[in-house]
Amino acid sequence: MRELSPWAIRSRGREDHRARYARYIASRAWFARREQWVSDERARTCSQMVRCWGGCGNDWRLERDDMHHVSYVRLGDEAHEDLWPLCRGCHDALHQLMDSTRSWRKLHRELANEQAIAIVRARFSAAPRVRLRDYL
Numbered sequence: 001m002r003e004l005s006p007w008a009i010r011s012r013g014r015e016d017h018r019a020r021y022a023r024y025i026a027s028r029a030w031f032a033r034r035e036q037w038v039s040d041e042r043a044r045t046c047s048q049m050v051r052c053w054g055g056c057g058n059d060w061r062l063e064r065d066d067m068h069h070v071s072y073v074r075l076g077d078e079a080h081e082d083l084w085p086l087c088r089g090c091h092d093a094l095h096q097l098m099d100s101t102r103s104w105r106k107l108h109r110e111l112a113n114e115q116a117i118a119i120v121r122a123r124f125s126a127a128p129r130v131r132l133r134d135y136l
């Protein structure tokens with residue numbers, strides 16, 4: 001049998017992942033997981049309001065906003081910290097940043113997320129303004 005190049009194996013793995021992810025995101029299980037996440041978060045923070053994780057200050061709503069996977073390792077059985085509530089704007093900014101260069105993609109996914117969200121949040125902090133495009 002002909003051996004697949006490492007690249008082909010990697011891209012096949014990525015396609016499997018994409019298909020699995022797309023199926024999951026459209027499933028009732030994912031909807032239920034999001035609802036569970038919100039009730040866990042409310043209990044954790046003793047607050048009804050969930051804020052966008054991107055530092056924009058907007059409240060996050062299940063019906064309207066996005067939920068970002070920090071890690072896919074437990075896809076379908078996510079830990080609370082595997083998921084971040086993000087408004088569309090902050091979610092787009094995070095992905096734009098992480099998808100911008102190979103060096104981000106080479107980082108371990110959880111580390112890349114931590115660094116990228118810090119930059120996304122810094123856009124909204126008072127002292128020295130950070131512009132997303134400085135990192136793109």
Ligand SMILES: [Zn+2]
Nearest residue numbers: 067068069091
């Ligand atoms: Zn995301």
Ligand SMILES: [Zn+2]
Nearest residue numbers: 052056087090
């Ligand atoms: Zn936001």
